[in-house]
Amino acid sequence: MALLIKNVRAIDPSCDLDEVVDIVIQDGIIKEVGQNLSIEKGVTEDYSGKIALPGFFDMHVHFRDPGQEYKEDIKTGSQAAVAGGFTGVATMPNTKPTTDTAELVSYQYEKAKELGICKVYPLGAITNGLKGEHLAEMGSMYNAGALGFTDDGHGVQNGGMERTAMEYSRQFDALIISHCEDEGIVGKGVMNESPISDHLGLTGWPTLGEEIQIERDIELAKITGARLHIAHITTAKGVEMVKKAKAEGVQVSCEVCPHHLLLNEELIDSKYPVNLKMNPPLRSKEDMLKLQEYFIKGDIDCLVTDHAPHAEHEKNIHFEDAPFGIIGLETSFALIHTNFVVNGKMSYQDLVERMSIAPRRLLHTEPVQIKAGSKGDLTIIDPDKKWTFENKDIYSKSKNTPFKGYEFIGKVSDTIVDGYHSYQDFKLAK
Secondary structure, three states, X not given: OEEEEEXXXXXXXXXXXXXXXXXXXXXOEEXXXXXXXXXXXXXXXXXXXXXXXXXXXXXXXXOOOOOOOOOOOHHHHHHHHHHOOEEEEEEOOOOOOXXXXXXXXXXXXXXXXXXXXXEEEEOEOOEHHHOOOOEOOHHHHHHHOOOEEEOOOOOOOOHHHHXXXXXXXXXOOOEEEEOOOOHHHHOOOOEEOOHHHHHHOOOEEOOHHHXXXXXXXXXXXXHHOOEEEEOOOOOHHHHHHHHHHHHOOOOEEEEEOHHHHHOOHHHOOOOOOHHHOOOOOOOOHHHHHHHHHHHHHOOOOEEOOOEOOOOHHHHOOOOOOOOOOOOOOOOHHHHXXXXXHOOOOOOHHHHHHHHHHHHHHHHOOOOOOOOOOOEOOEEEEEEEEEEEOOHHHOOOOOOOOOOOOOEEEEEEEEEEEOOEEEEEOOEEOO
């Protein structure tokens, strides 16, 4: 099928593009970008007043499939993704059973391909069952399509095991994604350790529990030459360690979540709001503001959601006992656009770098560009649309989010995957 997109402002810093153009997509590939284009057969759509961006990519999501499909599955996770403008995602391996074999990597690929909603790229576990004891079948998972490896949700506690994984990953130049949490220091922490946690009577989670493993893994990357990526970074000191290591030539990068950029521990009060409980926890206001600064400057490489769906009955219990995590795919773009782009703190080019370009570059997957020959994966936004986030905007099976009722400026109107609409005119097309 041929699709002609007319009169859209296309922005793609990777090919120095920012102008109103027409875009022709045929057989899943962009055939032409230019002025006054036409097609003989197919569909023509006018996108005057809207902006086309290279399809967003989230390299850190939890789709719970296989094993916990009551929270989320590949279909509903993919629907939530395209509603948020994501044409591709990388799924974490903490499924049940753990994604630590080639068969489970292939299962996710094939299921997503059959659905045809969103591109799903599984990440493999570093250790069998995420137990940190025995190295998983990294080579066979890589051959099956795993783009990187992580024990996300736990973190590898044994430094020797982490070093072995890094050394092994060099054989195929795969990314090691580190969930930095020293469990001996963190203990049973449920929120940031501070006077606020003391006042609320909640067990504190010190920043040192994250920072000490960032330092350890940077040193391991330095001696092994591996490519290291720090997941969901939350402290200014952590980012500063990454910056210093980059300057020294270490192959290290990092990511941040919207909730760590825009929320902080001061929002947790005597009502004990369970949708503010996450791993790693919301930090101090000072750390939050420094993260914003580093994100705007580009010291933090990319934005991720850490989309973590949980059923209502799981979250609707005491704060200490509730599981960590929130959903985030439907709100990620709107949060960043409203809080950083609309007010001029970031450009659209910056947003594309953090949400489209960098994640694909880090995972060594095919780049998406608005130029002839590239995949027809586009995110179309209405930059001026004002809207309030409500339950009806959630396509995930789970509803655990602190952002209900938030008012946004800018919304994804269409998500095009391989030349076909998965999300069209502000609603699901598949």
